[in-house]
Amino acid sequence: MTVILKKNLANLGSIGNIVKVSSGYAFNYLIPHDFAQLATQGRLKHHRMFLNIKQKKLDEIQDKLQFMAQKFNQIPKISVKKKVGNNNQIFGSVNDKEIMTKLFYITGEKLDKKNIYLPNIKTLGIYNLNIIFTSDVRISIKLQILPFFV
Structure with missing residues (x-):
C-alpha cells in the first residue's frame, strides 16, 4: 500500500515522501496517528503540483543568489577607516553593520x-x-583597514 508521509519518521522517511508499507501498518498505526495519508490519484497529483511549485521557488531563489554573487564578485576591495592607537591597533572593532552598509552602498543589495x-x-x-549565501555560493572580498586621523 502506498502512503504519503505527513511527519518525519526515522525508519520510513521525511515529510512528503511517498512510501510503500503493509496495509496493516498503514491502517493500524500511520493513518490513525496522523503520520501518513493514503496516496490516491488526486492526492498524488496534488503532491506533485506542490513539489513543482516548491522547485520553481527554489530555482528563483538560486538565480537571485547567483545574480547577487556576480555583483559582489566585481568588488575587488572594501576599505574601512578606524581610529588607531599605538602599534597600529584599532580602537573598538570592525563590525558586521559597517560592512553591510559599505556593501549596500556599493552594490545596492542588502545582506543578512x-x-x-x-x-x-x-x-x-x-x-x-x-x-556565504549557500553552501555552493561563496565569495571572498579583501577588506582593508585604514587609519583614521582626526
Whole structure:
C-alpha cells in the first residue's frame, strides 16, 4: 500500500515522501496517528503540483543568489577607516553593520548579518571577508583597514 508521509519518521522517511508499507501498518498505526495519508490519484497529483511549485521557488531563489554573487564578485576591495592607537591597533572593532552598509552602498543589495564572516580584526591591514549565501555560493572580498586621523 502506498502512503504519503505527513511527519518525519526515522525508519520510513521525511515529510512528503511517498512510501510503500503493509496495509496493516498503514491502517493500524500511520493513518490513525496522523503520520501518513493514503496516496490516491488526486492526492498524488496534488503532491506533485506542490513539489513543482516548491522547485520553481527554489530555482528563483538560486538565480537571485547567483545574480547577487556576480555583483559582489566585481568588488575587488572594501576599505574601512578606524581610529588607531599605538602599534597600529584599532580602537573598538570592525563590525558586521559597517560592512553591510559599505556593501549596500556599493552594490545596492542588502545582506543578512548571518551571511558575513569576519575574522577577528585588531590591527590595521588587509583581511579576507567571506560572504556565504549557500553552501555552493561563496565569495571572498579583501577588506582593508585604514587609519583614521582626526
